[in-house]
Structures are given as structure tokens and as C-alpha cells.
Amino acid sequence: MNETIKGYVYRLKPTAKQINLINQTFGCVRKIWNILLLERKSIYELYGKYPELLNSHQYMNPKYIKEQFPYMYDVDSQSLTTAWLYLKQAYTNFFNQSHDEPKYKSRHNPIQSYTTHTTNDNIRIEDTYIKLPKLGLVKMKLHRALPQGSIIKAATIKKDGKHYYVSLRVEYEPLILGEKTFEKAIGLDYTLQGLYMDSEGHQADYPNYYKESLEKLKKEQQISSRRVKGSSNYLKQKEKLASLHLHIKNQRKDFLHKASRYLVNTYDLISIETLDLTEMAKTKHFRKSIYDTSFGTFTRYLEYKAKDEGKILIKIDKYYPSTKTCSQCGRERDMLLFERTYHCMCGHKMDRDLNAAINIGVQGLIAYATKAYGTDAIAW
């Protein structure tokens, strides 16, 4: 078994009621910790010289503390048990001389946290919410999905200043296909707006400075058309246009380099469309003159960067109907050029480009798994 444990941190957007309960839990966890610490310190002072007495002295049971402070029953009981375990561990580390003596926790520390462990699937992500014990569904900013097949082992709820976060300890088995092991795969759908939409819903768009340069070019071209051909002003304007063209080309290259570098560094398997501009112009209404150079260059950059890094790039069969296929049920339907949302009779409703990107990502995985990618795929 090749399990990997990783941490994922997400920003939380709790309701006022949930904030109250979270803060209450911080308080209870601090209290448990401080009571246990006080007890340990006193015992250490009393029996420090007599190790056999010290060892026989059991840690106070958190249940006993809860009975003294019944409001502790209102908060996640796992968080209290965890505090108790952490204190025991802190003392073990102290006695091992690997750590300093544990310290009291202060309510004035701007960073507060508690940790809870999963039992019976009680911690899980549901859409853009995370289900947490006692708190119920807490809104979160899911900027990055957990890897497929992940199991959430523990969650630490943290407050840093005004902001709340959850950090998840996740265990998963990496996907093994063929002889390659990889953890992260992604599909890209080239888009009319910007560069592409990926199968995680992230849209890569050109930076504003690039768009501003294009606007400027348009203006300068208009000025140029008003000049008398052959005049000195015409020639000056011509020179200005040439240098602006070069500037734009460099800005574009720079952006495409960064975008392809990011993908190759982040993902192990990248699936893209096979570049067929005539076909793409039909299904996506690309204005060929503006976009073709970018997609071609971007594809080339992806190819050689993937090769250098030992990553896999798969080009999906150009006849695969990524736009027409439902990424949920696999049915096909015709899509009009300006239909922005994919609606399927199965009830699936999704942004057109995202639906296509997911299809491309899945096709890439299937192609790789079955080694059916033939000559169109570049794999190492």
C-alpha cells in the first residue's frame, strides 16, 4: 500500500453562530490543556524527585474535567480528547528532551486552534461546504480539490487574527496507471475568452497589461490608416506599429511560458485538445487570426516542458465531441455556438467550457490507462 498523507488548508466562512461555537471550543480546549498542565506541574514539583511515584500518577481523565465544567459538553468532544493527547505527547517530548516544557495557552494569543479526528465520516466536504462535528456545514473556499480517493483523517480549525481556516490531514492512495505513478491530472479546454478553462474550473486568462497593449495597437492602427501613404508621418507611425507588435508578441510569449510552466510543475498528466483550428473555429467561433498563434505556441511550450520534466501530455482525438458530451452521464447533444451553459436531460447543468474540460481530462486518463493514445499523445 502506497499511502500518502498530505495537508490541505482552506479558508472558512463560518456564520456568526458557528463563530461563537468555534470560539467556545477554543476556550474549552485551552481550559482542558491548562488544567492538565497545572496538574502535571504540581505533580512534577511534588514527586519530581521520586520517579516511581511520578510514573504511577495517571493523567486526569478529560471526562472528569468535563463533569466539573458542564458547558464543555456543548463543544466537539473529540477536540477535548485531542487536547488531552497533545498534552501527553508534549510531556513525552519534554522528557525526551526533544522539546521545551509545555506552556500555558493564553486567550490573548491571536492564533487559536483545535483539532478533531474523523469518526464515522463525520468530517467531509459537501460541495463548497465542509461538515464538521457540532458545527454542521461550514462554508469554505475550495480553491483546490482534494485528490481523488482521499480520506480525511483529521481537521484543525484555526483562527488567525480575524480569519478562520481549516487544515485537513488527508490520506490517499496515488493513482497508478501503467508503470507511471501520478497524483494529479488535469484537462484543458481552449477558450475564446482567455486561454483555457481547466477541469477544476479555473480559467486562465491573459493579463490586463496584455489586453491594454492590444487596445493600444487597435488605436495606433486607426491613426496609421489616416496617414498619407509615403509621408514622413506615415513612416514614423509604421515604425511605431512594428515595435508595438514586437512588444505584444513578447508579452504574449511571456504569459504563455508562465502558464505552461505552472501546469507542468503542478500536474503529472495534462490532457489537451488536438489543435485543429478549422475545426475549432467551427465549434468555438474563434477569430482565427488573433488566437491561432497563441494556441499553437502554447501547445508547443507544453510539449517540450512536459518532456523536460518527465510529465505526460495527451492530445485527445480531434473528433472526440468534448463540447457536446455530458460530463455526468455521457449523453451527447448539439450545442449552439453561443450557448454558454450545458444542459443535459439527466439534469446536469454546467458551464460549457468546464463541461468540455472535464471530458477532456477524463478522456486523457482513459487514453493513458488503456494506452490507446497512439501517435497523437506525447508520453514519457
Ligand SMILES: [Zn+2]
Ligand atoms: Zn447528462
